[in-house]
Amino acid sequence: MTLALYVPGPSPVHRTPAGVKLLALLVLGVVVFVVPTLPVAAGVLVGVVLVGLVVARLPGRLLVRQVRVVAVWAVAILVFHALATDLLTGLTTAVRLVALVLAAAVVTATTRVTALVAVVERLCAPLRLVGVRPARIGLAVAMALRFVPLVAERADRIREAQAARGGRVRGPRALVLLVVPLLVSVLQLAHTVGEALDARGADTA
Amino acid sequence: MKTRDLAYVALFAALTAALGLLPAIPVAALPVPITAQTLGVMLAGAVLGAKRGFLALLLFLVLVAVGLPVLSGGRGGLSVFVGPSAGFLYSWPVAAFVTGLLVELLWRRLNVATALLATVVGGIGVVYAIGIPFISLYADTSLAAAATGSLVFVPGDLVKAVVAAVLAVAVRRAYPVIERPRRAAATP
Numbered sequence: 533m534t535l536a537l538y539v540p541g542p543s544p545v546h547r548t549p550a551g552v553k554l555l556a557l558l559v560l561g562v563v564v565f566v567v568p569t570l571p572v573a574a575g576v577l578v579g580v581v582l583v584g585l586v587v588a589r590l591p592g593r594l595l596v597r598q599v600r601v602v603a604v605w606a607v608a609i610l611v612f613h614a615l616a617t618d619l620l621t622g623l624t625t626a627v628r629l630v631a632l633v634l635a636a637a638v639v640t641a642t643t644r645v646t647a648l649v650a651v652v653e654r655l656c657a658p659l660r661l662v663g664v665r666p667a668r669i670g671l672a673v674a675m676a677l678r679f680v681p682l683v684a685e686r687a688d689r690i691r692e693a694q695a696a697r698g699g700r701v702r703g704p705r706a707l708v709l710l711v712v713p714l715l716v717s718v719l720q721l722a723h724t725v726g727e728a729l730d731a732r733g734a735d736t737a
Numbered sequence: 738m739k740t741r742d743l744a745y746v747a748l749f750a751a752l753t754a755a756l757g758l759l760p761a762i763p764v765a766a767l768p769v770p771i772t773a774q775t776l777g778v779m780l781a782g783a784v785l786g787a788k789r790g791f792l793a794l795l796l797f798l799v800l801v802a803v804g805l806p807v808l809s810g811g812r813g814g815l816s817v818f819v820g821p822s823a824g825f826l827y828s829w830p831v832a833a834f835v836t837g838l839l840v841e842l843l844w845r846r847l848n849v850a851t852a853l854l855a856t857v858v859g860g861i862g863v864v865y866a867i868g869i870p871f872i873s874l875y876a877d878t879s880l881a882a883a884a885t886g887s888l889v890f891v892p893g894d895l896v897k898a899v900v901a902a903v904l905a906v907a908v909r910r911a912y913p914v915i916e917r918p919r920r921a922a923a924t925p
Contacts, residue, residue, distance in 0.1 A: 537804045537814045554815075561819060598816055605821050608886075609876045616878070625877055632819040640804040640814030648803035668738070672747045672796050673803070679751030680807075684758070711904055715784065716912045722748040726741030734740050 539641045545588035550647040551654070553639045560635050570624045577631035584638040598637040599630055606630055649673055671734065675725065679718070686717050745785055745914065749793035750800060753777030754807035772809035776897045778829045779860035782836030783852060783905035786915040790833035798826065824871020828864045835859035840905065840915065847909055852902035860901065861894045 540546070545553075560580075564573055584590045606626040613622025653666040660666065690713050701709055729735075756773040777797075782790035797807070806813040817826060836859025843851040865887060872883035909915075 537806055557815065601812065601816075602820055605876075609821070609878075612876070612878055612882065616882075621877065629821065629875075633816040636815035636817075636819050640816065643804065645803045645805065649799075652799055652803070668743060669796075669799070672743050672750075673799065675744055675747035676750040676754070676796060676800060677805075679748050680754050683748075683751055683755045707900065708903055708907065712907045712911065715780075715904065715908050718748055718752070719745070719784075719908075719912050719914060722744040723741055726739065726744035729740045729744070 537640050538644055539590055539594065541589055541642065543588045543642070545583060545638070546642045548642075550643045550651045553643060554648075554651060557635055557639050561632060564628045564632060568624055568628070570620060570627065573624050573627040573631055577627055577634070580631055580635045580638060584634065584641075588638060588642050590638065590641050594641060595634055595637065598633055602629060602633050671729075679722070682721065683714070683718055686721070687714050690714055690717070742789055746789050746793045746796055749777065749781040749785060749790070750796040753781065753794065753797045754800065754805075757807055757809040759809075773897070774809055775829075775832075775860060775864065775894065776901055778833050778864070779836055779856040779898060779901035780904060782833035782838075782859055783840045783856060783901055784908050784914055785837060786841050787834045787837035789914075790837035791830045794830040794833045798830065801826070821872050821875040822868070824875075825864055825868035827871070828867035831867065832859050832863040835863045837915075844909075844915060847906060849899075849902050849906050852905045853898060856898040856901045856905070857895070860898055861891070864894075 560576060564576055581595065584595055585592060606629050609629065610619075610622040610626045613619065613625060649670055653669050656664060656666040656669060687710065690710060694709065753774055754777075756777045759773045778794055781793040784790075785793060800807050801813045801817060802815055804814045808817060817823060836855050839855035839859055840847065840852065843855060865884075869883045869887055870880065872878070872886075873880045876883070
């Protein structure tokens with residue numbers, strides 16, 4: 533899938549089962565919040581960067597991009613604490629944030645979408661007791677991925693049809709005139725897809 | 738759950754993702770841009786109802802978590818679930834549920850005003866009630882400090898709530914998905 537944030541590679545990190553990586557991420561998250569000291573947060577940060585760059589051989593710009601997204605938060609937290617409490621708390625909180633975000637980015641970049649969906653299905657297995665079929669989750673994910681371009685395509689079609697009829701509406705009314713037929717159209721589409729899947733035996737799967 | 742309901746759920750997860758493709762309005766000095774995605778949250782609840790709206794946004798979060806860049810600005814992956822603004826993300830399924838519950842309760846006298854009540858309480862109230870305490874816990878700041886930073890989003894959210902209410906009423910007339918209460922169905 534070209535859309536995904538996954539970066540293929542042969543590293544041991546890539547080969548580690550998705551469930552193990554998610555568990556490691558969870559443990560890291562708990563540790564940095566239970567022991568909120570700078571050495572722990574900084575240690576986690578260094579460890580994560582080493583695993584990401586050296587072991588998994590991820591491109592550096594991928595990690596830089598992730599840091600840039602949360603940089604504003606990190607700076608805001610640092611400044612707030614420097615003024616309201618003390619610099620050390622601010623530094624710990626900011627480093628903790630960057631470490632966690634990078635750890636999550638490493639897991640995302642080294643794990644296939646299909647592997648993660650499989651973990652989600654496995655985690656939902658106990659829900660079988662209350663009548664949830666875990667296999668339906670994979671089906672729902674697949675349908676959602678297919679619907680994204682379909683929604684865009686239907687929107688284009690309606691816009692073109694309206695342009696062909698001439699006239700020009702501006703402002704909020706134009707939005708309603710586009711979105712209401714779009715919603716009705718895609719709701720009908722979803723209805724048809726559901727029936728088609730049932731006709732092919734999806735309901736018994 | 739019928740396959741048709743599953744398709745509706747997938748549709749609104751996809752719709753929320755598609756809304757993320759619309760250009761976001763960046764707010765100066767704020768790490769979270771104003772996006773159209775919470776419109777998807779309100780619409781999922783208002784069109785599908787509480788249960789399916791909740792599941793649609795839960796599915797959307799699964800899409801984000803498994804590493805698809807479906808959040809506005811092409812963001813996605815597990816990182817967004819551990820940042821300070823993750824509370825807003827977690828609030829979305831609950832927000833869709835509350836919006837849907839209110840729309841279901843008001844179904845028989847749904848107009849733009851009553852629908853607006855649902856989208857404001859569910860789509861704005863719930864989102865802030867979960868998102869703001871999350872920031873203050875995460876960043877070790879006071880509730881007031883976290884709330885002040887979030888105030889810039891209120892005008893944009895109000896516009897989205899009005900749009901969602903208008904759309905919900907129009908869709909209810911054209912293609913109602915929420916089933917009518919049984920009492921109403923009995924009388925032809």
